[in-house]
Amino acid sequence: MTATTPYHTDDTAFAVQAPRVIERLRAALPERSLVVEEAERRAYESDGLSAFRQLPLVVAIPDTIEQVQAVLATCHDLGVPVVARGSGTSLSGGALPHPQGVLLSLARFNQILELDPERRLARVQPGVRNLAISEAAAAHGLYYAPDPSSQIACSIGGNIAENAGGVHCLKYGLTVHNVLDVTLATIEGDIVTVGSQALDTPGYDLLALMHGSEGMLGVILEATVRLLPEPLTKQVLLAAFDSAATAGNAVAGLIAAGIVPAGLEMMDGPAIKAAEDFVHAGYPTDAAAILICELDGGTEEVVADTARVDALLRDSGATEVRVARDADERARFWAGRKAAFPAAGRISPDYYCMDGTIPRKHLGEVLTRIADMGREHGLGVVNVFHAGDGNLHPLILYDGNTPGELEQAEAFGARILELCVEKGGTITGEHGVGVEKINEMCIQFNDAERETFFAIKRAFDPPGLLNPGKAIPTLNRCAEFGAMHVHHGEVAHPELERY
Amino acid sequence: MSEDDDQTEAIAARVRDAAAAGTPVAIRGGGSKPFYGHRLDGEALDVSRHRGVLNYEPTELMLTARAGTPLVELEELLAANGQMFAFEPPHFGGGATLGGAVATGLSGPRRPFAGALRDHLLGVRIVDGNGSVGRFGGEVIKNVAGYDVSRLTVGALGTLGVVLEVSVKVLPRPETERTVCLEMAPEEIHGRIEDALRNGAPITGAAHDGDRAWIRLAGATSAVTAGADWLGGDTPTDETFWSRLRDHTMDFFRGDTAEPLWRLSLPPGGRSPDLPGKRVVDWGGQLHWLRSDASAEGIRRETAAIGGHATVFRGGDAATAVFTPLEPALARFHGRLKRAFDPHGVLNPGRMYPEF
Numbered sequence: 001m002t003a004t005t006p007y008h009t010d011d012t013a014f015a016v017q018a019p020r021v022i023e024r025l026r027a028a029l030p031e032r033s034l035v036v037e038e039a040e041r042r043a044y045e046s047d048g049l050s051a052f053r054q055l056p057l058v059v060a061i062p063d064t065i066e067q068v069q070a071v072l073a074t075c076h077d078l079g080v081p082v083v084a085r086g087s088g089t090s091l092s093g094g095a096l097p098h099p100q101g102v103l104l105s106l107a108r109f110n111q112i113l114e115l116d117p118e119r120r121l122a123r124v125q126p127g128v129r130n131l132a133i134s135e136a137a138a139a140h141g142l143y144y145a146p147d148p149s150s151q152i153a154c155s156i157g158g159n160i161a162e163n164a165g166g167v168h169c170l171k172y173g174l175t176v177h178n179v180l181d182v183t184l185a186t187i188e189g190d191i192v193t194v195g196s197q198a199l200d201t202p203g204y205d206l207l208a209l210m211h212g213s214e215g216m217l218g219v220i221l222e223a224t225v226r227l228l229p230e231p232l233t234k235q236v237l238l239a240a241f242d243s244a245a246t247a248g249n250a251v252a253g254l255i256a257a258g259i260v261p262a263g264l265e266m267m268d269g270p271a272i273k274a275a276e277d278f279v280h281a282g283y284p285t286d287a288a289a290i291l292i293c294e295l296d297g298g299t300e301e302v303v304a305d306t307a308r309v310d311a312l313l314r315d316s317g318a319t320e321v322r323v324a325r326d327a328d329e330r331a332r333f334w335a336g337r338k339a340a341f342p343a344a345g346r347i348s349p350d351y352y353c354m355d356g357t358i359p360r361k362h363l364g365e366v367l368t369r370i371a372d373m374g375r376e377h378g379l380g381v382v383n384v385f386h387a388g389d390g391n392l393h394p395l396i397l398y399d400g401n402t403p404g405e406l407e408q409a410e411a412f413g414a415r416i417l418e419l420c421v422e423k424g425g426t427i428t429g430e431h432g433v434g435v436e437k438i439n440e441m442c443i444q445f446n447d448a449e450r451e452t453f454f455a456i457k458r459a460f461d462p463p464g465l466l467n468p469g470k471a472i473p474t475l476n477r478c479a480e481f482g483a484m485h486v487h488h489g490e491v492a493h494p495e496l497e498r499y
Numbered sequence: 500m501s502e503d504d505d506q507t508e509a510i511a512a513r514v515r516d517a518a519a520a521g522t523p524v525a526i527r528g529g530g531s532k533p534f535y536g537h538r539l540d541g542e543a544l545d546v547s548r549h550r551g552v553l554n555y556e557p558t559e560l561m562l563t564a565r566a567g568t569p570l571v572e573l574e575e576l577l578a579a580n581g582q583m584f585a586f587e588p589p590h591f592g593g594g595a596t597l598g599g600a601v602a603t604g605l606s607g608p609r610r611p612f613a614g615a616l617r618d619h620l621l622g623v624r625i626v627d628g629n630g631s632v633g634r635f636g637g638e639v640i641k642n643v644a645g646y647d648v649s650r651l652t653v654g655a656l657g658t659l660g661v662v663l664e665v666s667v668k669v670l671p672r673p674e675t676e677r678t679v680c681l682e683m684a685p686e687e688i689h690g691r692i693e694d695a696l697r698n699g700a701p702i703t704g705a706a707h708d709g710d711r712a713w714i715r716l717a718g719a720t721s722a723v724t725a726g727a728d729w730l731g732g733d734t735p736t737d738e739t740f741w742s743r744l745r746d747h748t749m750d751f752f753r754g755d756t757a758e759p760l761w762r763l764s765l766p767p768g769g770r771s772p773d774l775p776g777k778r779v780v781d782w783g784g785q786l787h788w789l790r791s792d793a794s795a796e797g798i799r800r801e802t803a804a805i806g807g808h809a810t811v812f813r814g815g816d817a818a819t820a821v822f823t824p825l826e827p828a829l830a831r832f833h834g835r836l837k838r839a840f841d842p843h844g845v846l847n848p849g850r851m852y853p854e855f
Contacts, residue, residue, distance in 0.1 A: 118690075118693065119766070119767045120693070120767070121767075169640070170640065173614070173618065174641065174643075176618075176650075177618050186828070190828040192828045192829055192832075196766070196808070197766035197767065197806050198765050198806065198807045198808065199610060199611060199615065199782060199785050200654070201808065202822040202823045203822070203825050203833055203852075204654070204659070204833055204836060205651055205653055205655075208617060208650035208651065208653075209647055209650070209651055211647060212646070212647055213646055229696055232698075253558075255557075255558045255559075255560060256557060256558045258671035260670065260671060297699065297718075297719065297722060298699035298719070298721065298725060300719075300725070301699075301721050304721060305719070357639040357642055359559050359561075359638065359639060361556070361558070361559065386641070389640040389641045390559075390640060391641045424637070425637070425642075426637050426643075427644050428642070428643050428644050429643065430641055430643060431643075432643055437644075441644065441645065444645075445644075448633055450645075452633055452635075452648060452839070452840070453645050453646050453648075455840070456648070456651075456836065457646075458839065459832055459836050459838075460832060460835075471645070472645065472646075
């Protein structure tokens, strides 16, 4: 696969003297906490978005808060960029290293500091894995609700930095709805706690501001998360449709009837086939779309809702509705959806996962246009979709070893994101902007709005050292991107004009 | 809705003039919560004419309206479609507007169980202190593009921008709602409702009026019935309890008492603050409304000792800070954010904290 560096020249104009940086870090950290050799730094050159690679100047893996502060003080004093990294599973390049900067790994902050079952909260260090919280809480009949697909590996610090979602967001919210407080180290040397264990906090809602701020305002040292009681009962239905638009209307029908499912997922025909070939979940491979609907609550309530959902789905034109007979079948209904990404990996050497959100009513049209674009780019695409909340995940299939295909995949992806904005949606529902969608930020926000973002950035990071070059594009970048855009007419990427 | 209902240009022009002249404005919507926050001196900027529903799609669970739209109108519209604001915004008076609800950020009795206004906010359009109009967030439920400016405006009391439009997530109304009354002390509520929640009771309110506990259940009829049976207690005849608690029309909140009304926001399941005075408890014990003549310092010290914070909600004297003072680093970030959004200091200066 081709490796590209996405940094703009604006973002790499730091005057960094590498030997001085390393010397100061050596004085502040034990030897095992510093990675200087190139071969060892390689391990950190990518996160979950492997199309982008960048070696950091040096990697710091501190053990203590004092060491984190020492790293930040070094960076502050010497004007060195610093990129915080949890488990490195970001799908938008949020933890991609900076070529002139320190990569600050929080991997050793992996302890659950307190789990209080009576008050239903857990105090955790940033490197604790998402799933580890639910595993620890399970003994008390509790769990942590946000469940991004990477939950086995991704860290809570990264979840907060990206405001991670998952398949249960419509009913249980995103990360921002499930975190009570966050303690951060600032680039100026403060340690501050935003939010509290109370249900509100005096002053501005800085807790919300930190969610999805992509490591650009502070470095997360600790968080308190809210735990929920495990639902008493769960049921899962699987419905098949002969068109994605019909499935989309069926979702609207459920919502209109007052049902708020715990999970509501859609897969299109190619995704169904890929998943079925992989995990043999028993999916109807002749369907154009399936919906997987999870209901939870008290036993009687779930029984009643299941009957209603079954009838509503049939009324909406489902060609088949299956109700899971037991826990095994519930797990099987989910298995194909949960394996959709690796399944795409089996049918294509590489895939590129997109993350836009649209008002659900446009689903049929958007899927049709995505299919058309795929043909124009000569690339296949499979679609999985958090149908309840309008969050699309088209997986673009390409082969990084075929010259030009990665570039086509990126161009195709960019057009999908622009389509999401055009339809009144957004360029990222839960993966973050990172380096991946930074150009599309120029489309979603105007100059004044982006200046507001920079003003917020300066309030917390006056020297602009925390994760520079991510999430918020500079005026220059947008000017160049805009010139590319407008110059060649309506299509975003001039190289596409030959198609 | 007519063209006159779109006051965007007029409001932005007023802010631009204010910024140029350096004369503060005092933003006013329905005028239902003038008691909240510090007194303002600025020239009134009335946004109540900027009103109307811009987009409501029941099947997208989303509503967008101009800030001056009265909550009453919106709630009627939602009810007609079997939906509601899950955060149960207080009105405190007939004229309360959507913009005012965002600016004050207050949520009603359902808050611990369904989330606060900030949890259901999807996007805002604001005029910043330069008179520049910007849109942040959007009309979709999942959206992480850019910093979360929309939630930053919640509870900011207009100090960061004049809210022009608001998009919120709405939810279906419950099939059934029922209240039970139990004889217990306020401190016992947390444990009892925790047990009930874990047994599937769909609790949407848990308060104590000084005599007894009021527990509200709402959701599927089967779950409400099972939950009420599990809790036991009596069924009260008073059906207005929750709206009187929400809007402060209960006797406890009225009257001409000289004692200020304090709002104590507390962590879950802790001890009650040891303070003199009468109180009404909401949010399963996490919100104490306290009528007390104890010193502000004493109230704040005791509340902070158990991890909470105390606000002078009504009736404070001018010398007492309305909100719990911020620690120095946080105060510094607040000041910088204020200057970032309102460099001329013209938007409701001092309504939240005297420093900005």
